[in-house]
Every structure is written in structure tokens, then in C-alpha cells.
Amino acid sequence: MPALCLSLSLGGIGFDYRLAMAVPDWYIKTLKEKQDIDWDMGSLCFTLTNRRHGEKTIAYAESHDQALVGDKSLLMWLIDAQIYTNMSVLSEFTAVIDRGMSMHKLIRLITHSLGGEGYLNFEGNEFGHPEWLDFPREGNQNSFHYARRQFNLPDDQLLRYRFLNDFDGKMQWMEEKYGWLHSPQAHVSLKHEGDKVIVFERAGLLWIFNWHPSNSFTDYRVGVEQAGTYRIVINSDAENFGGHGRVKEDTRFFTTPFGWNGRSNFLQVYLPSRTALVLALENTL
Structure with missing residues (x-):
């Protein structure tokens, strides 16, 4: 054309x-x-x-x-x-x-x-x-x-x-x-080949993917640049999306001011296998 x-x-x-x-x-x-x-x-x-x-x-x-x-x-x-x-x-x-x-x-x-x-x-x-x-x-x-x-x-x-x-x-x-x-391109802070986890930030959101076929992780630590209280805005494992509902939708995630994976803060999440979580600062909901 x-x-x-x-x-x-x-x-x-x-x-x-x-x-x-x-x-x-x-x-x-x-x-x-x-x-x-x-x-x-x-x-x-x-x-x-x-x-x-x-x-x-x-x-x-x-x-x-x-x-x-x-x-x-x-x-x-x-x-x-x-x-x-x-x-x-x-x-x-x-x-x-x-x-x-x-x-x-x-x-x-x-x-x-x-x-x-x-x-x-x-x-x-x-x-x-x-x-x-x-x-x-x-x-x-x-x-x-x-x-x-x-x-x-x-x-x-x-x-x-x-x-x-x-x-x-x-x-x-x-x-x-x-x-x-x-928005500007994402900052990828984690590509873990053993855990099969990918973490990145884009548009003020924290994206966490667990591709592992069998392993779920408790209190998995992920880095994030902006401090604050985070909430879930997308949960691929939600029951209304055909998932198992293993993560509570109303969970609040609090950052700790300690560097992790090149970011200024970290927070910890429960990350079931083959699940993606997208977190946003609570004040943006």
C-alpha cells in the first residue's frame, strides 16, 4: 500500500x-x-x-x-x-x-x-x-x-x-x-531462570510473572523503585478468570526501604505457579 x-x-x-x-x-x-x-x-x-x-x-x-x-x-x-x-x-x-x-x-x-x-x-x-x-x-x-x-x-x-x-x-x-x-519502556529487574520468574515496572505498575509449571513461592521478594502500599489490580489466578483463587484480592503489600535487584525497595508476595500479578500503588486505585 x-x-x-x-x-x-x-x-x-x-x-x-x-x-x-x-x-x-x-x-x-x-x-x-x-x-x-x-x-x-x-x-x-x-x-x-x-x-x-x-x-x-x-x-x-x-x-x-x-x-x-x-x-x-x-x-x-x-x-x-x-x-x-x-x-x-x-x-x-x-x-x-x-x-x-x-x-x-x-x-x-x-x-x-x-x-x-x-x-x-x-x-x-x-x-x-x-x-x-x-x-x-x-x-x-x-x-x-x-x-x-x-x-x-x-x-x-x-x-x-x-x-x-x-x-x-x-x-x-x-x-x-x-x-x-x-508510557516509557519497562525496567526489567528480574529474569530468574531457576524460579521462572520475571519482574518489571512500567507505568507505575509492578508486574510479577511466575511461569514455573509446579513451584509456588511464599513471601517471594521483588524489587520496586517507588515506595508505598500496593494492591492487586490484575490477578490471572482469579476465579472469575478461570483460575484457582489462590491469592486474596484485597491483600495490601508494604514496601521495605532496602535495595533489591537494583531497586530502592522491595515487597513480598505469594506467587502461585503459572500466575501473574500486577500491583499498583493504593492511592491510584
């Missing part, structure tokens, strides 16, 4: 963002080739933050490369065949579904918060579209079978897709309130 990136004053469309194409590729490659315990925290952070300073970037967790050309959607890679048998609240909440939903929330949240200055949903990614999309072509015998987007799924209260969709809404509303997409 000629002039797509030229400014409006020069007759262009004014699209001045880059697309972080390496991000969805990283997720799919890692899901295909590595066990959860082998995920590389440093590589994940590098991929999400590897952009030229001041050059706006749109991040996304999956794209047409994965979901439109006969591959699998992100949720399909995570839970595979159980997407057809155990996504109903009337069916067993299996370890596979638990893992898939938890990871889907973490992947989207860290991409949204750390990956750029814009965020792109793709073809039902916000609720975990169950299948790829494919248009009729010679390669599929001109089939219409996958030529549909199943946007009805999150509206069914008996399906677990609604939990993923509600979590997406929480992300969007919190970004509307705190504006991390138009």
Missing part, C-alpha cells in the same frame, strides 16, 4: 508503528520445541523488548502465520484435542486445560505490557480461538470447514472461553486506566 507510513500531511495514512513479528514466532517455536520448565526467561524478555528506543511497536501473541495457514491457534497448541472435550464447565477441569488457560493468560499479559506501544488481537485470540482459519483453496479441496470465526464461544456461559475473554477485558480496561502502552 503506497504511502501507508507517510504522515497525513503528506497524503499518507500515517501508520507509524512497526510490527513485532518475532514475538508470536517465539511463542510457537518454544511451545513446539521445549517443555515448560525449559522456557528461557531471558530470551522471552529480550524478544519482547528488542526494539529501537523511541520507535513505536505493535506486539501480538499470535498472527495469521499461526492461525490462518493450516497451523494451530495458540490455545490449540496449548491444549490440543481437549479443546473439544474439556472446555465446558460441566466437564473435568483437567491438568491440560488448567495449564493451557493459565499459559494463555500469561502469554497475552506479558505481550501486552512488555512488548510494545500497541497491542493486536488476532481472530479470536482474546478468548482463545479453538481452531485455525482457512479459506477455500486448492490445497484444502475448496473446503469452507475452517472458513469461520467462532465469536459465539465466549457468550456461552457453560464454556470456559468466557473466562479468557473476561481476562482480556480486564487487561484492556486496566491499560485504559494506567496507560502503559504510551
